[in-house]
Amino acid sequence: MTALGDVRRRRIDELAARAGQVPEGEGGVSLTRSAVRRLRRDPVAIAGAVIVVVFLLVAALAPLLAPRDPVTQYLLSEIRPGSIPGPREGFPLGVDNLGRDLLSRLVYGSRQSLLIGFVSTVLGVVVGMALGVLAGGLGGWVDTVVMRFVDILLSIPGLLMAITVSVLLGQNQYALMIAIAVVQVPVFARLLRGSMLAQRGSDYALAARALGVRRGRIVFGHVLPNSLSPVIVQATLSLATAIIEAAALSFLGLGDPDISRPEWGAMLASAQDFLSIRPALAIWPAVCIIVVALGFTLLGERLREALDPKFRR
């Protein structure tokens, strides 16, 4: 059947299949509603959601929250080799090696980091889903061709894949987003296909077919909407990895070179040179990345449990 990374793929498929099971003893309550109900009582999920919402607000309100302009240079007379001014009146976290206000850069940086996370994940989901729908919806030789292609993509380790794409496309923010998205595509394709295959055998799909509903309508109107929950979970988790991966690419010199858009990954990468002089320059962006990634991970993990019939009680 399949050729490699069987275990990894089996795991993706298991997730997909499990989402297709009908929960016991929960007749009459929709999957979504019961999931939401459980999430609202789950302190861990709430913590994750609060983190995510807070950072989204910071990103949206950046111009109001940031005390200064993130690219203007201050205190230049006090910056010497081996000394960067620390926190003081008007600069709560101090300035970076080029005299730019660290707090303002962190606040504005949330915009770019979250944007990279969201755009690359959405891109990965959309393309992955298109491939998944094609394979899972049409079946037959289309399925074989698409899945072979997905297998090839899965056979290149994530970071190497991102590097390859990034070198090809050059260094700008769109290339960065695409490079991160490409890594996600095969995962989503496989996940959605598996999930759709599990749904296709369900009673309601059979009923729809028996009623003479067209195939396109069955796929898009019935099977697809019911196959989405593992994709939503995976997308939430992918947001975390996307932000971390952006930092890794920046560190390798494959980030966005535009200095007018501060970004946590790039800030963290450039702060490494001053780690022994002013560790705060690296620690703050790292903390932001870790907290946001944690927020998305907590939310995603709990969402998985809430949507997973196996965890229902």
Added chain:
Amino acid sequence: MLRFTVRRLLQLVPILLGLSVLLFAWLRALPGGPAQAALGERATPEDIEQYNRLFGLDQPIWIQYLRFLQRAVTLDFGNSTQYGRPVTEVFFERFPGTIELTLAAMVFAIGVGIPLGYVAARRYGSALDSASVVGSLLGVAVPVFFLAYLLRLLFAVELGWLPGSGRQDVRIDATRITNFYVLDGLLTREWDAAWDALLHLVLPALALGTIPLAIIVRITRASVLDVVNEDYVRTANAKGLSAATVRRRHVVRNALLPVSTTIGLQTGLLLSGAVLTETVFAFGGVGLALRDAITYRDFAILQGFILLLAVVYVLVNLLVDISYGVLDPRVRVR
């Protein structure tokens, strides 16, 4: 079992062919194509034309691909522009370093991860359990290169306990046999060289091992929790088997099945992508060579290394599948 293995090996062929097409197309798709990549940005049109003629780049594309494939099969990926030596030679010189580092990282991750995950599961809900859950979430969220820098700053720069860069002290004039520095030291009985190389592994291995550690703790904990609630464990207890026997024969044995596959998958990932850690510690494995290749736009290295590393990754994954068949007889039937 043999048939299972052979079938799996044969199924690799289309994957590897697909990979070669992708990487062939990749080099052709670069701005300026392979000639510009090799000659640099200041190459004149005449230079490029001559290069193209010399290397058959004026031939139809499918002939070029077949020639690429022919050379790739014999592991010939051309010469590195940085080192002026064959890509494959550089690869095999560097790869032992990455293997050493991966092994050290996995020893750390497994040695700490499995006991920790087991104890966390057996004391479900305790402070230790909560700490291991939080820790394993954090371990995945921390950017690896940041952690590597912190470790280096603390233990190498500030405290000076451990070396923070390279694979061995440059002042040690060690004999090289296999390019596995620790092994070389042991083979040649240059004990101080082996010890020094081992010390150089500690910090990079800690940094590189964090993510596998976090994942192994999580999987072990979840898997032990699953298994202790199984009927056969209850039966074993009810039969009056001693707690130690139940633990060894029934709990651990079944719980380690998913863990072993995780270990395999993570090993494959580390072997192929220690780019970040090796860069921070200037550790001369394939990862550092890749980083340099990115910096100096050495496309021959990039293409060859990525293809070779993908092959390694695919082969390790294959080994994981086969070992899964050995460990879990149910898989073989399918």
